[in-house]
Amino acid sequence: MKPVGPLPPEFVGQSGVLTIAGAPAEQWAADTPVFVYDAGIVAARIRRFRAAFPMVDLHYAIKANPLPALLDTVAPWVDGLDVASGGELERALAVKPGGAISFAGPGKRDAELAAALRNGATLNLESDGEATRALRLADQLGVTPRLAVRVNPDVELRGSGMKMGGRPSPFGVDAAAAAALVRRLIDAGADWRGFHIYAGSQALDAGAIIETQAATLALAARLAEAAGAAPPLVNLGGGFGVPYFAGDRPLDVERVGAGLAEGLATRAAVLREARFAIELGRWLVAEAGVYLTRIVDRKTSQGETFLVTDGGLNHQLAASGNFGTVVRRNYPLALASAIDGPAAETVSVVGPLCTPLDRLGDRVALPEAQPGDLIAVFLAGAYGASASPAAFLGHPAAAEIVVGGA
Template identity: 40%
Template sequence: MSDDGLAQHLIAADFPRHDGVIHVGGLDLAALARAHGTPLFVYDADLMRRAYRALSQAVAGFAEVDYSVKANPRPAVIRVFAEAGAGAEIASGAEYEAALAAGVRSERILFAGPGKSAADIDRVVAGGIGEIHLENIEEMERVAAASARHGCRTAVAIRVNPGPDAQGGAMRMGGKPSPFGFDEEELDAVVDRVEAEPDLRLVGLHLFAGTQGLSAATLLGQWAYGLRLAARVAARIERPLETVDLGGGLGIPYFAGDTALDLDAVGAGIPNLRAMVAAAPGLATARIVLEPGRYLVGAAGIYVAEVRAVKISRGQRFAITDGGMHHHLAASGNLGQIVKRDYPVAAVVEPQGGVRTPCTVVGPLCTPLDMLARNALLPDLAAGDLVAVLQSGAYGLTASPTGFLSHPLPAEILVDGGRAVPIGR
């Protein structure tokens, strides 16, 4: 499927046009841009709920689905998932506060991340936390010290940097030297070290082998690998584990050639995983957790920018907009892509039967990196027209260099039940 084909497929499925105008949750996107200004992020709560329900049903009887806050930490977004039944995975004290503000109970919050500050550790230990995922020895010592100060035993899990057999996805998170977690080869020694801390209570294992995974077979294989590691830990401590966090890593299609994750194929592999859990005495009562972020919120978001000028330079058409990499670094290709490829991009208003021709969409910043699309098929555009970058619900504004060149922040709105509510600045 071409980039244009992906864009048109996503629009038809999730943001149908009426009279040529993209609609989000039944609301006219051009009218939303006029009302709230551009650049603008728009998130559809119904699409978030749909993704959460679909994944929860696919893994029913095996795992619970929590929301990884880093993907989009706005409390209004977190609340959508909390009300649907999700807990939260956080990576900072600020995300802890956002999760609490969204109504997530403290015991449903998991705290991961390789460089937790002493202040953040102290805050979550004092306020209550489901568990803290330990990623290095110094962190273990900080959690133990905070627990001693507050007179409690803190539930912890060990994050494992797995071996190469567990790898997969567009960005591998293990199988090589890594700041994330303890190497699998030293797992037994780490388990013994944590067990020796009187102020810690080892309850689980956390494995996150990769991200942006679109292969059901790869994900199922990673989850099985994680279960085997968890059973090993349970045997080592001679008691059942309470949780096994198998990470997130579920992807969405961004580029030409991407195929959406097949949830039917995921569901078909769940009975084998359930049998693994039932056969392992140390896992039979454990809560198995998946904590995706991108998969739940990514497809629900659109980034809208207004065209300020259109020019031809040496035969190439450029649309210069008021949005760019300072708001949406991932779409510019500067958040981890090795080969720069276009997100699905479309005109917000498009005449029926209009001809689309290649167009390079850039932002207002004084750098050639500020490019939202390199070869998008778009109708003839003029100043004042609107361009939509799809698949923009995850790793958008809060993953971008918003201070670069001191442009104002974009607006963010959540569309829910036919209403658009500002949720950002």
């Protein structure tokens, strides 16, 4: 038997049948597989952030989950949206004005740059070459470009699941070259919007995040002084993690907020008039999502029991262990009809794809389950449907629905 990750706090202590937004899971599962996103959980996360970071803007990084119905719900609750492609920009513009949108990511095509410039979005520049193209396109369009410099910081977020700084990177301008680029943008007549500094993601260590945010503030001040200009905004990145696996502990967000408040109270004079933002995706929406998939078959092979479901890695690549994890570990998973029921057997939950990689639960302890029962995979609100190979082997796409409310 192998352990599963901890249930999100909103589902801990449920008696018997899994409920989502106050209704039994079966109510949302007329068609499976289906992702169910509880907007009430997202709203509660945003309220918690506001309480812990009253001095900081909140941006939603829509790469975590770009479902239009979810964006419709989240957009009024946040100060800005961060996008990483022309497609995401189009979705963001449907719910927010361009001035509340920032566009990061390497390899932006001219058409994407032009769309951002036309709509007044801020481009987080990743290189000198991208800056040259953005300035040229802005001149052709007759607009004043809103440009920020994404910095490849000389620090990394200790303990992060994905490190974004302290090393050679396709993301951002090296810290040593950032001030010169800022000066160039200002001299060219651009509307310089500040810095975007992102050191890592999926961190659960509050102390490491506090340490990195302090280093980020110091770096922003040093670069601003070298450029001779105060930044209107410093985007501190995000990196807030969620507990996916056995042994993971939730991030102490309130401690992070207190640490940042101390750092901002003593920040350098060049940053005194700056606004600050944190961009979050996973932490806001991951635990609000549940993936429901129905058991199609139950079989035994060489003494091991398999529950074969109608959905798998084609919808939930990360839960199958094929989205960046080095060692495969089990996401939180349960039998929806007996979420807190005693374990009766050890089974492996596998999807319908013709590959041994399609495994949602590896030798997990569950109550006895039969064909027709629902399996619930938790933490499905981020990097699920849009981050998975839905077209692989031609199986149907999963449905996605937003339920509940603030």
